[in-house]
Amino acid sequence: MQQSDPFARLKQMASADAAARGRVIAIASGKGGVGKSNIALNVAMDLCSRGRRVTLFDADTRLSNIDILVGREPRHSIMDVIYGRRTMADITQVDESALRWISVGAIEHDFQEWEESVKERFFHEIFKLKFSNDFVFIDTSAGLTETMVDFSVRADEVLVITTPEPTAISDAYALVKILGERRENIKIKTIINQVVSEEEAREVFERFNLVIERFLQIKPGFGGYVIDDRQLKEAVKQQIPLMRAYPDCDAAQSMHRIAGEL
Numbered sequence: 206m207q208q209s210d211p212f213a214r215l216k217q218m219a220s221a222d223a224a225a226r227g228r229v230i231a232i233a234s235g236k237g238g239v240g241k242s243n244i245a246l247n248v249a250m251d252l253c254s255r256g257r258r259v260t261l262f263d264a265d266t267r268l269s270n271i272d273i274l275v276g277r278e279p280r281h282s283i284m285d286v287i288y289g290r291r292t293m294a295d296i297t298q299v300d301e302s303a304l305r306w307i308s309v310g311a312i313e314h315d316f317q318e319w320e321e322s323v324k325e326r327f328f329h330e331i332f333k334l335k336f337s338n339d340f341v342f343i344d345t346s347a348g349l350t351e352t353m354v355d356f357s358v359r360a361d362e363v364l365v366i367t368t369p370e371p372t373a374i375s376d377a378y379a380l381v382k383i384l385g386e387r388r389e390n391i392k393i394k395t396i397i398n399q400v401v402s403e404e405e406a407r408e409v410f411e412r413f414n415l416v417i418e419r420f421l422q423i424k425p426g427f428g429g430y431v432i433d434d435r436q437l438k439e440a441v442k443q444q445i446p447l448m449r450a451y452p453d454c455d456a457a458q459s460m461h462r463i464a465g466e467l
Contacts, residue, residue, distance in 0.1 A: 231360035235376025238346035276444035282310020394428030406430030
């Protein structure tokens, strides 16, 4: 007679719980001006159009951009949740595409000066979103800040955004180096923005990847590329997300492909 496993139910529940968790993806860059927030916003919107439940958290504690790109002003911030004034549902705004987005809000003191208990509550409130979403995107602050590193090493994976410019490549290398030192086997993908063709993107990635593997022993994956497109700049001026303003343009189609790979 076959004996039943007394822990079978617990194993089944644990398996179902793991399957229900979404992916937390940090969007990071070594320097500003490489299009990080635009990629985070539009890829998230594209995933929503595919029926995925997505929350985008604008984690730039110095200069939030998502609210500007969608043409809305946040009513509340994550700080209201941390200090018990609001719930996460209260501060979550919903875009016409069904994208949920949250603003970090203005933070008076530098993040690394916070008490550890406050910092942990901050991370806890964001990362528990993975239980009710397919994807949680964290648009981190630009540059090699402590905030960006803290978010990135806690995420399931990191999308490092760069452009073909030598300064952007150099800063992206420094970013990958720091992340690799802070977390072993961190999962990183590189997205090359503002390229004229897929061929240019592949060439830039291969050169970048060769140096990363040789000196850091890290193997970032190729996350895709975004074509340099004047219509993206027009969408920013209009404060309308690219996927809504010019869904058929080259840059929008590039982001559509990135979402498909995710």
